[in-house]
Amino acid sequence: MMRTRPLKVALLGCGVVGSEVARIMTTHADDLAARIGAPVELAGVAVRRPSKVREGIDPALVTTDATALVKRGDIDVVVEVIGGIEPARTLITTAFEYGASVVSANKALLAQDGAALHAAANEHGEDLYYEAAVAGAIPLIRPLRESLAGDKINRVMGIVNGTTNFILDKMDSTGAGYQEALDEATALGYAEADPTADVEGFDAAAKAAILAGIAFHTRVRLDDVYREGMAEVTASDFASAKAMGCTIKLLAICERAADGGSVTARVHPAMIPLTHPLASVRGAYNAVFVESDASGQLMFYGPGAGGAPTASAVLGDLVAVCRNRLSGATGPGESAYAALPVSPMGDVVTRYHISLDVADKPGVLAQVATVFAEHGVSIDTVRQQGKDGEASLVVVTHRASDASLTGTVEALRKLDTVRGVASIMRVEGE
Amino acid sequence: MMRTRPLKVALLGCGVVGSEVARIMTTHADDLAARIGAPVELAGVAVRRPSKVREGIDPALVTTDATALVKRGDIDVVVEVIGGIEPARTLITTAFEYGASVVSANKALLAQDGAALHAAANEHGEDLYYEAAVAGAIPLIRPLRESLAGDKINRVMGIVNGTTNFILDKMDSTGAGYQEALDEATALGYAEADPTADVEGFDAAAKAAILAGIAFHTRVRLDDVYREGMAEVTASDFASAKAMGCTIKLLAICERAADGGSVTARVHPAMIPLTHPLASVRGAYNAVFVESDASGQLMFYGPGAGGAPTASAVLGDLVAVCRNRLSGATGPGESAYAALPVSPMGDVVTRYHISLDVADKPGVLAQVATVFAEHGVSIDTVRQQGKDGEASLVVVTHRASDASLTGTVEALRKLDTVRGVASIMRVEGE
Numbered sequence: 117m118m119r120t121r122p123l124k125v126a127l128l129g130c131g132v133v134g135s136e137v138a139r140i141m142t143t144h145a146d147d148l149a150a151r152i153g154a155p156v157e158l159a160g161v162a163v164r165r166p167s168k169v170r171e172g173i174d175p176a177l178v179t180t181d182a183t184a185l186v187k188r189g190d191i192d193v194v195v196e197v198i199g200g201i202e203p204a205r206t207l208i209t210t211a212f213e214y215g216a217s218v219v220s221a222n223k224a225l226l227a228q229d230g231a232a233l234h235a236a237a238n239e240h241g242e243d244l245y246y247e248a249a250v251a252g253a254i255p256l257i258r259p260l261r262e263s264l265a266g267d268k269i270n271r272v273m274g275i276v277n278g279t280t281n282f283i284l285d286k287m288d289s290t291g292a293g294y295q296e297a298l299d300e301a302t303a304l305g306y307a308e309a310d311p312t313a314d315v316e317g318f319d320a321a322a323k324a325a326i327l328a329g330i331a332f333h334t335r336v337r338l339d340d341v342y343r344e345g346m347a348e349v350t351a352s353d354f355a356s357a358k359a360m361g362c363t364i365k366l367l368a369i370c371e372r373a374a375d376g377g378s379v380t381a382r383v384h385p386a387m388i389p390l391t392h393p394l395a396s397v398r399g400a401y402n403a404v405f406v407e408s409d410a411s412g413q414l415m416f417y418g419p420g421a422g423g424a425p426t427a428s429a430v431l432g433d434l435v436a437v438c439r440n441r442l443s444g445a446t447g448p449g450e451s452a453y454a455a456l457p458v459s460p461m462g463d464v465v466t467r468y469h470i471s472l473d474v475a476d477k478p479g480v481l482a483q484v485a486t487v488f489a490e491h492g493v494s495i496d497t498v499r500q501q502g503k504d505g506e507a508s509l510v511v512v513t514h515r516a517s518d519a520s521l522t523g524t525v526e527a528l529r530k531l532d533t534v535r536g537v538a539s540i541m542r543v544e545g546e
Numbered sequence: 547m548m549r550t551r552p553l554k555v556a557l558l559g560c561g562v563v564g565s566e567v568a569r570i571m572t573t574h575a576d577d578l579a580a581r582i583g584a585p586v587e588l589a590g591v592a593v594r595r596p597s598k599v600r601e602g603i604d605p606a607l608v609t610t611d612a613t614a615l616v617k618r619g620d621i622d623v624v625v626e627v628i629g630g631i632e633p634a635r636t637l638i639t640t641a642f643e644y645g646a647s648v649v650s651a652n653k654a655l656l657a658q659d660g661a662a663l664h665a666a667a668n669e670h671g672e673d674l675y676y677e678a679a680v681a682g683a684i685p686l687i688r689p690l691r692e693s694l695a696g697d698k699i700n701r702v703m704g705i706v707n708g709t710t711n712f713i714l715d716k717m718d719s720t721g722a723g724y725q726e727a728l729d730e731a732t733a734l735g736y737a738e739a740d741p742t743a744d745v746e747g748f749d750a751a752a753k754a755a756i757l758a759g760i761a762f763h764t765r766v767r768l769d770d771v772y773r774e775g776m777a778e779v780t781a782s783d784f785a786s787a788k789a790m791g792c793t794i795k796l797l798a799i800c801e802r803a804a805d806g807g808s809v810t811a812r813v814h815p816a817m818i819p820l821t822h823p824l825a826s827v828r829g830a831y832n833a834v835f836v837e838s839d840a841s842g843q844l845m846f847y848g849p850g851a852g853g854a855p856t857a858s859a860v861l862g863d864l865v866a867v868c869r870n871r872l873s874g875a876t877g878p879g880e881s882a883y884a885a886l887p888v889s890p891m892g893d894v895v896t897r898y899h900i901s902l903d904v905a906d907k908p909g910v911l912a913q914v915a916t917v918f919a920e921h922g923v924s925i926d927t928v929r930q931q932g933k934d935g936e937a938s939l940v941v942v943t944h945r946a947s948d949a950s951l952t953g954t955v956e957a958l959r960k961l962d963t964v965r966g967v968a969s970i971m972r973v974e975g976e
Contacts, residue, residue, distance in 0.1 A: 435692075
């Protein structure tokens, strides 16, 4: 049954992931051929610096002209691991025009232009697969869009950025401050020289947009995702979290509203109970928790980044796309039929942990409690600590909308007896 | 793009899982239609007791003649949730002959006759999907055979039976004995009246056969799986496990030999470190740990049984099979090209925890240590406890073959100073 004419693959980008993809395509060529039903051949590799020595890659395959490679006309599958918006976007749409399917690891591009790319793939009858764009090697896109295709997903909540999880885990386990933990992450190669995309939550927000889109059959773009980074998280926040049996994680949370009529997507640091499966995700690992009507609670766990794990996801997609090609079919495309509205952050309902610096005198608690009540935010617990005329109030609320909580905090700031709002953190996973 | 002629589904079996499949097909009909691209219609339901009232199912669809239903000729997909070998096997092969694809949850049948069923599906150009056969709602078959299709899987180790995990978790957390914990599991509905299939490991062994087959692209049948039940596990074993920072789980373990030339599959109770992700899987939950060359360590976690979770897996497959049908293609079939030999249990290499009742006199440890050395089994630690002329020796070994360990134990039994071998347990997850 084996076809002898090979399927031709163009590799765009040959950095940490691309070089690993090329390596596995060579070392596991026989296995890949057996699983696909035809050999796959690396037909060209587009790079920026052709002079760099790339072990195991025939220099004759290397080119700096990615556009010409994609336009060759004999390419079956384009593997895009360049990242960023351009030239990746143009190269992908050109690939479709020239009769190739695409496997991409580009979360930023998919979060911004996923709908247009899917439309282009569909127009030309090609596949667009991108398991590697979210949570590295962890199978997540395929389970969400295929295994759970007969279920109703209500929530996807996960740790989808290894850099920030490494930093927060370090802060949690050693009591280090943010900067110290970030410095260690940088020294160990877990954080990039410019860590903005990770610590400010841009990377996680792109993944949240992709996950929400698939889970809710609704277009969700990066701009729809509320985003708060984790640079403000302090050692004192971790102490507060511990006091209530929690730890702090940077979470991507995609939720269907209780009435089912809208969805939200957000990324922010949050306290979660130590008993929650996500609390024990250590180091640079990723994990995603999925709640559905019928399946109940599922969790997917594994390495969220790195050359080899990401290459594993790329190659899984490559095998699937090649199989589709041989059978003359395409896999599932975009599913956005539900077209639910994406609500703003103010509509999100969750719990909050608020630390206030207050005057240490009688009646302060009563004043504060009144403000919460006036804004319809019900208090679960209050802890009062005072010394030397200074005092702090730690309030944990019941579930309330983010808009109500924001209104509450604004009003609290206006109280003479409230000297400052030391921290506000959402509490998830209960 | 929506096709209006519905795809027709025949449901074989309407127990806990089947009734849930029928319910979701009705309540989520619009979503299923949108995701498939055509409506799906429940065309018939084969049951044993037609008089039983089945809420939400049109009595006109109910029949006791499953064969006639499958032979109707207008059925697109047969969903088989009867279980057992016959009549399920004949009904499935008949379905293929009459032009239907099949979604099955039947682990026993697939573990025994998977190759023949796949061949029949292939012969008639139909799909055979069975995500629900292993670990309920947890997406596992599809990730293994599609997401990791470009990777080399070296080990699949999991808790794939909820009943036994419930019992072992209860023994661990309360100190209860096996019978007491089993009684509670029965009372709560986690164990069946005849718990043999679960506690003797038959259920887990069937799943191990299926997982090993997919992971290693090799035919593995139920008979190839070494199997030990968990009825012999005692409260004292749990105490021993705790003393070494472990707990006890009934594990299904599928491994590629270090030289890559063969595989093994086995089910038995084993000690695993409390720090291992599988150690914290509580109650009736399932979890499967997968180790691959490129992806590293992945874990999949969720409810392993129950009507709704299993129905979620069935419906995910149903959507996939219907999509394939509309596009005129079939999904990936059996992949057994590697055809690696399945080695016997004696070839498995792991660590062991052995408790011996010995005479409390000088020289016993030296005698025992000599026997281990003679059989090539290297000792990691020994703990000696003595009182009133009785003593016990607890030996934990380094990695050794099961055959060497068996030889060691046989020789130990012949020593005058060894009064008995109290327990032997494998140690995994390190």
